Amino acid sequence: MANFFFTDRDRNIMGLAAIAGALAGAAGMAASTARDASNLREQADYIEMEVNGQPAKGWVWFSPFKNDDDVELIGTFQRDHFEIIAIARPQDRTIALYPHCSRGKNAHITTVIKWWLIATTFLVAIFTPALLTIFEVIRGKEKMLGFLGVEYFYASIFSYLLFGAYSLVTGRKFMMYVHATTQVFKALGLPDPDNIDLPKRTKRKPGDPGAFGVMYFNY
Numbered sequence: 001m002a003n004f005f006f007t008d009r010d011r012n013i014m015g016l017a018a019i020a021g022a023l024a025g026a027a028g029m030a031a032s033t034a035r036d037a038s039n040l041r042e043q044a045d046y047i048e049m050e051v052n053g054q055p056a057k058g059w060v061w062f063s064p065f066k067n068d069d070d071v072e073l074i075g076t077f078q079r080d081h082f083e084i085i086a087i088a089r090p091q092d093r094t095i096a097l098y099p100h101c102s103r104g105k106n107a108h109i110t111t112v113i114k115w116w117l118i119a120t121t122f123l124v125a126i127f128t129p130a131l132l133t134i135f136e137v138i139r140g141k142e143k144m145l146g147f148l149g150v151e152y153f154y155a156s157i158f159s160y161l162l163f164g165a166y167s168l169v170t171g172r173k174f175m176m177y178v179h180a181t182t183q184v185f186k187a188l189g190l191p192d193p194d195n196i197d198l199p200k201r202t203k204r205k206p207g208d209p210g211a212f213g214v215m216y217f218n219y
Helices: 011-024 031-035 105-138 150-173 175-187
Strands: 002-006 040-051 054-060 072-077 082-089 094-097
Touching: 040 082, 054 072, 082 175, 105 150, 105 175, 150 175
Parallel strands: 054 082
Antiparallel strands: 002 040, 040 054, 072 082, 082 094
16 A cells, blocks of 8 residues: 555646546646645555566556456556556456546536535534524523524525535546546446446445445446
């Protein structure tokens, strides 16, 4: 395992931008995209191997593979090596990808919207009313839920807008991972790559490792 830094000085993140562009057949991705993912720290596995005499290396979130496994590599050729962005084992359809690569574009957007709505609704409809009610009880108010007026309605609307803006900014920070993931799905020939959600697709069974479905998946 290795400490994985997502900063604008990290050549591995800059490498992901180049890989995503190369896989997509684009000229490249802006360096500012890499800077969007700053200040995150992860644990990841650095993989090195030889394929037909050609060195291959790259980061994956977690590698469950063994030395004698029959695997497929997805990535792009660099000047002196093959840069790995995903490793797939067709036998049991297990895949390990570059950190934060797990969903296609539509699946990513759907997930961001879902958690924005769930988190904000919990905040304005359950947590905040419960907290204010407790304060009213402690203060001995006779009229309960007096805070549920026009002001609270406007405050709730503001909360949805505020957390919606936060979700939009945060979701966009991960788009370079989404683009790279989509290209991996296309390379594997998976149908409807934009809507693939690997965490949702992975079916855990009793006894499966804790990282399964979180850091590596079924495809």
